[in-house]
Amino acid sequence: MKPTDLFSPLTLGPLTLANRIIMPPLTRMRARMPGNIPWELNAEYYRQRATAGLIITEGTPVSPRGHGYYHTPGIHTEAQAEGWKLVTRAVHEAGGKIFVQLWHVGRQSHNDLQPDGAAPVAPSAIAGTGQAYVAPGVMKDYPLPRALTLSEIAATVEEFRRGAELARQAGFDGVELHGANGYLIEQFLADNSNHRTDEYGGSVVNRSRFLLEVVAAVSSVWEPGRIGVRLSPSNTYGGSAPADRWGTYCHVIGELNRFGLGYVHLVEPRVAGNKDLLHFDDALSSRHFRPLITGRTRLFSAGGHTPASGQAAVAAGEADAIAFGRAFIANPDLPRRLATGAPLNRYQRETFYGGTEIGYTDYPALPPAGTFTANLEAAI
Numbered sequence: 001m002k003p004t005d006l007f008s009p010l011t012l013g014p015l016t017l018a019n020r021i022i023m024p025p026l027t028r029m030r031a032r033m034p035g036n037i038p039w040e041l042n043a044e045y046y047r048q049r050a051t052a053g054l055i056i057t058e059g060t061p062v063s064p065r066g067h068g069y070y071h072t073p074g075i076h077t078e079a080q081a082e083g084w085k086l087v088t089r090a091v092h093e094a095g096g097k098i099f100v101q102l103w104h105v106g107r108q109s110h111n112d113l114q115p116d117g118a119a120p121v122a123p124s125a126i127a128g129t130g131q132a133y134v135a136p137g138v139m140k141d142y143p144l145p146r147a148l149t150l151s152e153i154a155a156t157v158e159e160f161r162r163g164a165e166l167a168r169q170a171g172f173d174g175v176e177l178h179g180a181n182g183y184l185i186e187q188f189l190a191d192n193s194n195h196r197t198d199e200y201g202g203s204v205v206n207r208s209r210f211l212l213e214v215v216a217a218v219s220s221v222w223e224p225g226r227i228g229v230r231l232s233p234s235n236t237y238g239g240s241a242p243a244d245r246w247g248t249y250c251h252v253i254g255e256l257n258r259f260g261l262g263y264v265h266l267v268e269p270r271v272a273g274n275k276d277l278l279h280f281d282d283a284l285s286s287r288h289f290r291p292l293i294t295g296r297t298r299l300f301s302a303g304g305h306t307p308a309s310g311q312a313a314v315a316a317g318e319a320d321a322i323a324f325g326r327a328f329i330a331n332p333d334l335p336r337r338l339a340t341g342a343p344l345n346r347y348q349r350e351t352f353y354g355g356t357e358i359g360y361t362d363y364p365a366l367p368p369a370g371t372f373t374a375n376l377e378a379a380i
Contacts (some may be wrong), residue, residue, distance in 0.1 A: 006311055007339060010053060010321055012298055013225015013262040015097060015173060017053035017321070020314055021335045024265070024302045024323035025101040025178070025230070027058050029133065029354040031073035031083075036061075038073045038083035043090040044361050048332035050096030053321060056176050056228070056265075057087075059103035059183075062163030063156065064115045066184070068105030069133045071354055075100060076159065081166040088171035099174040099228065100167045102160055102218070106184030107145035107193070108238045110134050120145040121152065123187050123194040123201065123210075129239035136354050142238075153200060153210060156184075161217035174226030177214060180267055182238025185211050186231075189248060190240035204244075204251045211252065215259055224260045228300070234269035234284040245284060250292060257294045264293055265323070268303035274326065274352070276304050287318035307338050333365040342366055 010017040032039040046055055060075045061067045067074065074080045084100065091098045107122035110132040114120055122128075122145035131139040148156065160177070167175050179185035187193040188210040194201050200209050211229075218227055233249040235241065242248040256264060266286035270277050286301045293299055301313055302323035310322035328334050330347035337344055351359020 004314055004317075006307070006314055006322060007335075008314075010298065011296075012054070013174070013223065013296070015226070015262075017097065018051075018095075019053040019335055020321035021053050021310075021338065022300055022302075022321050022323040023049050023052040023055045023328045023334075024300075024325045025056050025059050025176070026325055026329060027069060027072065027353065028360065029069055029071040030356075030360060031071045033071060035077065035079055036067065036072060036074040037080050038087050040086060041357060041361065042073065042083075043086040046087050046098065047090035047094050047096075048361060048365070049328055049334070050091045050094035051333060051335045052096065052328065053335075055091060055096060055098040056323075057098065057100045059101050059105075059178050060163075061103050061105070063104055063159040065109075065118075065121055066104035066106075066159070067113050068109035068120070068183075069353070070113065070135050075102065075163045075166050075170070078166075081170040084167075084170035084172070092171070097173045099176050099226075100170070100172045101176045101178050101230070102163045102167070103178040104156065104159070104184040106187045108132065108142060108183055110140050111143055112140065118146075119143060121148050121156075122146070122184070123148065123196055126193055126195065128182065128187075128193070130237070133353060147196075150198065150200075157210070157213045157217050160214045161221060164218040164221040168221060174228070174262060175218060175222055176228040176230055176265065177211075177218065178230055179211055180230045180232035180235060181273075182235055182240040185214065186235060186240050187238075189252065190242045192243070193240040204242075204248050207242075207248075208252055208255055212255055215256065215261075219259060225262045225296070227259070227261050228263040228265050229256060229261060230265040230267070232267035233289070234281055235267070235272075237273050249284075249289065253289060253292045257292075257297065260295055261297050263298040263300050263320070264289075265300040265302060268301060268305075271303035274349075287313065287316075290318055330363050332363055336366060340366075
């Protein structure tokens with residue numbers, strides 16, 4: 001049998017992915033305003049990248065209170081769902097598959113981005129570390145958030161369910177829940193950002209409750225094989241961090257196994273936000289969590305991968321698919337470039353967040369050619 005590599009197909013729930021090269025969520029802040037609505041520019045961006053085995057959209061808030069960056073597309077209004085139809089149609093016509101990432105930033109927002117200028121919400125009234133992009137060229141420190149009431153927690157779970165419903169309406173192939181990078185779900189998981197004394201705080205069982213309720217709610221809309229969850233056990237962004245990282249995420253993954261999800265998407269400890277780290281805790285690398293994932297649930301690994309490291313992880317069975325973020329920004333035809341050993345375009349970091357087509361849809365693809373034969377040796 002041919003060894004498994006990045007170009008092998010992958011069964012994901014009811015879907016078959018053409019390859020194991022994943023485009024992960026990448027915040028780009030180019031929705032149409034007012035209304036945070038996806039439009040033709042977004043459709044072209046995703047269409048260009050449709051040769052990924054799977055595209056996972058940028059983080060997409062399920063609530064007006066879930067926004068923490070200006071001009072991010074949402075999935076909480078009918079108009080936004082109509083806008084996303086442009087994107088899903090373009091990707092499907094190009095032969096691709098696309099999930100939407102359901103997102104709520106919690107405390108990592110600012111009053112300037114909240115309805116009526118209200119304080120952001122969080123598990124507890126504890127401010128995060130860092131700044132929010134509130135307007136082009138304007139960043140402000142995260143303010144003190146307001147703790148969610150029990151009824152508001154239930155309402156937020158319903159917002160995730162409704163976002164999942166709008167995602168079906170918009171034509172997506174599935175959904176991913178953003179439980180990483182210090183946003184609302186992880187704010188519940190981490191005991192330094194969750195000081196609640198009710199059933200959502202204290203023990204890891206209680207701190208996991210919000211995530212599991214969201215998974216259950218979304219599973220009422222989508223079959224579990226079309227649902228993924230993104231986690232970052234080593235996260236430092238935003239300041240949310242469980243005291244016992246390994247124990248917390250072992251428990252979370254064990255509980256997620258009950259749902260029979262399509263995949264768990266783990267961020268590697270060698271990255272923090274969009275920066276590579278020289279020193280990191282290898283004990284929290286995804287390969288150590290792989291044995292805990294049961295059934296047909298797949299493991300996606302993201303963060304700082306090269307073609308060589310991605311191929312090695314897949315070949316060793318440490319991951320089922322590899323997500324290449326910054327490389328996909330600059331290389332719309334990344335799978336073909338990796339397969340043929342073609343050089344990669346360099347990304348322009350200054351155009352990552354907000355703007356126009358510059359640094360978004362103007363990166364060049366390789367000249368048209370016939371079908372290509374995978375040549376991983378050339379790529380690595």
